[in-house]
Amino acid sequence: MNPPPCIRVFADTDHIQQCRQRLTQVAPALSSLASVLALAGNEVRLQMLFLLADEQLCVCDLADVLQMTVSAVSQHLRKLKDGGVVAARKVGQTVFYTLNAEHLPVLEPLLARLTTTQPEPTP
Amino acid sequence: MNPPPCIRVFADTDHIQQCRQRLTQVAPALSSLASVLALAGNEVRLQMLFLLADEQLCVCDLADVLQMTVSAVSQHLRKLKDGGVVAARKVGQTVFYTLNAEHLPVLEPLLARLTTTQPEPTP
DNA sequence: TGTGTACTTTAGCATTCGCTTAAATACAAC
DNA sequence: GTTGTATTTAAGCGAATGCTAAAGTACACA
Numbered sequence: 547m548n549p550p551p552c553i554r555v556f557a558d559t560d561h562i563q564q565c566r567q568r569l570t571q572v573a574p575a576l577s578s579l580a581s582v583l584a585l586a587g588n589e590v591r592l593q594m595l596f597l598l599a600d601e602q603l604c605v606c607d608l609a610d611v612l613q614m615t616v617s618a619v620s621q622h623l624r625k626l627k628d629g630g631v632v633a634a635r636k637v638g639q640t641v642f643y644t645l646n647a648e649h650l651p652v653l654e655p656l657l658a659r660l661t662t663t664q665p666e667p668t669p
Numbered sequence: 670m671n672p673p674p675c676i677r678v679f680a681d682t683d684h685i686q687q688c689r690q691r692l693t694q695v696a697p698a699l700s701s702l703a704s705v706l707a708l709a710g711n712e713v714r715l716q717m718l719f720l721l722a723d724e725q726l727c728v729c730d731l732a733d734v735l736q737m738t739v740s741a742v743s744q745h746l747r748k749l750k751d752g753g754v755v756a757a758r759k760v761g762q763t764v765f766y767t768l769n770a771e772h773l774p775v776l777e778p779l780l781a782r783l784t785t786t787q788p789e790p791t792p
Numbered sequence: 793t794g795t796g797t798a799c800t801t802t803a804g805c806a807t808t809c810g811c812t813t814a815a816a817t818a819c820a821a822c
Numbered sequence: 823g824t825t826g827t828a829t830t831t832a833a834g835c836g837a838a839t840g841c842t843a844a845a846g847t848a849c850a851c852a
Binding site for chain 3 (some may be wrong): 702713737738740744745747759761763
């Protein structure tokens with residue numbers, strides 16, 4: 547049931563155990579971070595987040611800007627909302643999306659890099 | 670060939686165009702960032718990066734720690750290497766992996782959050 | 793009340809992902 | 823050379839992803 551994954555000569559068991567412990571200590575935070583990064587790791591969604599960092603937008607606006615189907619945009623937004631990355635605010639029949647505060651500490655510095663990175667001069 | 674994606678009453682064409690321009694300005698950086706986040710957005714790979722941030726490790730070590738097949742680990746590492754996130758250094762017949770400098774500015778603050786986030790007191 | 797607009801949801805489908813298994817490569821030691 | 827160890831690669835497969843197309847929901851307004 548549990549074949550030894552690696553039968554190398556010097557398997558420093560203490561070291562392995564220590565690494566495992568470090569992982570379990572950060573496990574919840576790491577899992578949460580991974581799911582946020584997975585959401586932001588899609589080019590379309592990252593574009594959305596970049597735009598939403600500047601101003602709230604409705605589904606229709608995003609569809610126009612990204613030149614995508616309203617349905618496709620809506621499905622991306624649902625994922626982002628389910629992940630707690632964005633929040634929806636309904637005004638009349640249009641739904642405005644904004645960045646959610648919960649994961650801003652992670653997203654803000656990432657998005658900030660996009661506007662501050664100057665094109666590197668070829669050395 | 671190009672049906673209007675959204676026939677809403679008030680489509681602020683100038684605004685849409687302005688958003689599109691902001692996107693094209695950051696397009697290369699955004700694309701690069703998205704691919705790094707996509708790599709880090711996998712829980713197993715994020716664990717690897719977390720460990721590699723502390724010390725260099727070989728494939729076998731990672732397989733032991735993560736309790737995964739050497740093959741599975743190797744395939745993850747190849748993706749990370751192809752994305753420029755990690756670098757390989759061969760010593761004898763073992764291959765040590767380290768974080769690559771290229772994307773450290775993105776990864777470092779993310780990984781730092783894992784060790785500094787204190788468990789929030791239930792309010 | 794009906795009509796239209798903004799959005800969501802569902803089903804379907806091609807593609808990608810992440811794993812397993814097995815074979816292949818590289819190299820150290822005997 | 824042969825053997826053994828560390829790693830990579832290839833093939834295959836189930837599951838997840840991201841889109842389209844079509845139907846469904848919610849609400850404003852005449």
